[in-house]
Amino acid sequence: MARFRFFFAVKIFLIFHLAAISFASSYGSIQLGDQCSSDEECNVGLGCFKCGIDVARCVRSNVTDQFSVVNNSMPFNKYAFLTTHNSYAIEGKPLHVATQEDTITQQLNSGVRALMLDTYDYEGDVWLCHSFNEKCFEFTKFNRAIYTFEEIFAFLTANPSEIVTLILEDYVKSPNGLTKVFTESGLKKFWFPVQNMPKAGQDWPLVKDMIANNHRLIVFTSAKSKQETEGIAYQWNYVVENQYGDNGVKPWECSNRAESAPLTDKTKALVLVNHFRTVPVKILTCEENSKHLLDMIKTCYVAAGDRWANFVAVNFYKRSDGGGTFQAVDKLNGELLCGRDDVHAC
Structure with a gap:
């Protein structure tokens, strides 16, 4: 034996x-x-x-998990999150303009925590799409919104300590069209109620409380009326944002997007920095996502009245010459959480 x-x-x-x-x-x-x-x-x-x-x-x-390095006991607006521009515009559709390489699930698994999605009425449903004149066409559509929403639902279900933000450029006109898709996908289960969102620049709830209450999906819409009709937060009541496209990547310039309040308006507690070209070129994006990006978030810090960004939005988020977008988010979290140049120093 x-x-x-x-x-x-x-x-x-x-x-x-x-x-x-x-x-x-x-x-x-x-x-x-x-x-x-x-x-x-x-x-x-x-x-x-x-x-x-x-x-x-x-x-x-991969992004650094700031909640593991520090903790999740600070208000939501004291953290920074990697954001993908046109997150749905994924390579693989011929003749379509892509801005990302990874699927939504891959983006989330790599640490992306905010997704920019363009929503439209098309073929009796809500689609994610590029547009002309605020309309979706056969040659600009990507996929039905519910498919992407179901991926987000699966991620939030499998990761009960994570929070995801959706930033919708919203052209859905059908009454309660978006609400229907959120309900059918199951995402309503994680909905952060608009009535709980802080006003006048006050701090957001503590992340740990948002998790405890299962309020782990924040949704902003560009359609002002939907805050009243569907309970979806009107983005510009809560966020300031710099210019996007070629006008948003000029060295040492950081001006507000036309729809946004001035970047110095501190009645909005969240700051979003866009950093991507109007026409995405993957092989060139790596330079934009490297030192240029670090320079831009410093420039926008000053332009926003000495406030570091909470969201940084990019194309082809993994393309860089080294630390890239992940290093930029590490810097933002370091500055926001402990006044250091890197979250690992907190």
């Missing part, structure tokens, strides 16, 4: 040892900034991407 136990123990040890080797070997050993040819060659938390005409290198591909 003793001999059996000995060999059994050795066998179990070998199984776990081989499993550990297998798990470790699922990640490569190439470090940040080193040349690579595939994601598998890069160390954990890194991906292999090409920046401009340079060779492909290992760059960051």
Whole structure:
């Protein structure tokens, strides 16, 4: 019996040892900034991407969980969140203009916590779409909104300590059209009530309380009437935002978007910084998502009356020459949470 136990123990040890080797070997050993040819060659938390005409290198591909580094006991507006512009415009549809490479689920799993979605009436349903003259067309549509909403529902269900923000450029005219899709997808379960949103620039609820109350989906709409008719928060009552597109990436300039109150208006507790070109070009985006982005969030800090951004919106969010968008969010969280240049220093 003793001999059996000995060999059994050795066998179990070998199984776990081989499993550990297998798990470790699922990640490569190439470090940040080193040349690579595939994601598998890069160390954990890194991906292999090409920046401009340079060779492909290992760059960051995951956000830091600020709640783990610090805690979730601060108001929601004291944190920063990576945001994807036109999150639904994913590569793979011929003749469509894409702004992202990853699926919605992949974006969320990589740490994206705010999604910009354009919603339209089309074919008797709500679609995510690019537009001309505020209308969706066959050659500009991407997919039905409910499919994306169901992905978000699955993520929130599987991750009970996470909060997701939806920023809707909203052209849905059908009465209660959006409410219907939110209800059918199950997302109403996580709805943050508009009546609980702070006014006059007051702090938002503590993140830990939002989680405890399961108020983990914040939704903003660009359609003012829907705050009254459907209980969806009108974005410009709560957020200030800089200009988007080519006018929003000019060095040392940070002016407010036309629909937004001035960036210095502190009656809105949340600040959003856009940093993406009007025409997305993936191979060039990495430069915009690197030092240019860090410079812009510093410029917008001053323009917003010494307030750091809560949301930073980009195209092709994993493209950079190193730390990229993830480093920018680390800086924002460091500044917001402890006045340091990086959240890891908090």
